[in-house]
Amino acid sequence: MRKASIVWTIMSLLLLPACFGGTRNDASTAGPTPVASVPAEQATTRPIRLGFTVLGSFEFTDMIKDKLEAEVASRENIVLFSYEGQANAEQQLADVKDMIAKDVDVIILNPVNAAKSDVAVKMAVDAGIPVVGINTIPDTDLLTTYVGSNDIQAGEIQMQFIAESLGGEGNIVILRGLPEQSSQIQRARGILNVLDKYPNIRVLEDETAKWSRNDAYELMKKWHEQYGSKIDAVVSHNDGMALGALDYLKEAGIRIPVIGVDAIPDALQAVKDGELTATVFQDALGQAKMAVNLAINIAQNGQVAKSYFIPYRLVTQENVDYFSAIR
Secondary structure, eight states, rough: OOEEEEEEOOOOOOOOOOOOOOOOOOSSOOOOOOOOOOOGGTTSOOOOOEEEEEEEEOOHHHHHHHHHHHHTTTSSSEEEEEEOOOHHHEEEHHHHHHHHHTTOEEEOOSSSSSTTTHHHHHHHHTTTOOEESSOOOSSOOOOOOEEEOOOOOOOOOOOOHHHTTTTTTTEEEEEEETTTHHHHHHHHHHHHHHHHTTTEEEEEEEEEEETTTHHHHHHHHHHHHHGGOOOOOESSSSSHHHHEEEHHHHTTTTTOOOOSBBOOHHHHEEEEEEESSSSSEEHHHHHHHHHHHHHHHTTTTOOOSSSEOOOOOOOOOHHEEEEEOOO
């Protein structure tokens, strides 16, 4: 079993303003390596033990992971077991089993697969461990709470922008994220909600590039070879794929509207430079801070709401400096 990386920190309790003994032996073959230790004067107080698993290493999920680990590191008397699911549902299930063996108090789950993640959540709940969902939604009602953004809204925002940019007619291609993940499912639904209002916009291709910049480059190349100048715009479920499509379009000397989601730093710079037409800001820091706050509150028997949603916001060249400053 893969060894977890752990962040040991020193804790100050922060309660959310919203409505919000002994441990078992490690199941892993090699014990965790602490980055720092709890001070000696606190050694008699059992720290809050949090587990966190992120679906895989992609631009936005890397941001969430870094910001969540930094948030925990700013607190006192918390231990974080942090895992990366490698975009593999079975690997993430193994991560959750390891967290249960490590006797964590709360699990923060960014699920790889909306449908299969219900097994991991049920396993944790059956072990008496509450689960906080973050960023992508597992297909289960057993979560204690969820924090993220409404991905249907993201799809609607980006498609509405492109529809207006095209004057309500034209041909588009769509780059999807990982299949069976809630973000791509819901962003696709949001895009279709808007397309229903624009019968003169035709979808030439709608295919997954698995959140990958390289895969998006290859798809864009294939589509251009097939359709040529018939493609009027590119709608991408995330910025990484949008930038991959843009990489090819720049090489081919083609300028058409391209929009992504997440507002990762490279995308913000591309918007500022006038290369990427727009993106949709998703608040990684806000999600990470709230997930940690919720987990601490739950570990201390506090009350939380069933879900917390942080709105998406459109980023264009007119307001990109603001979002770059807060990113």
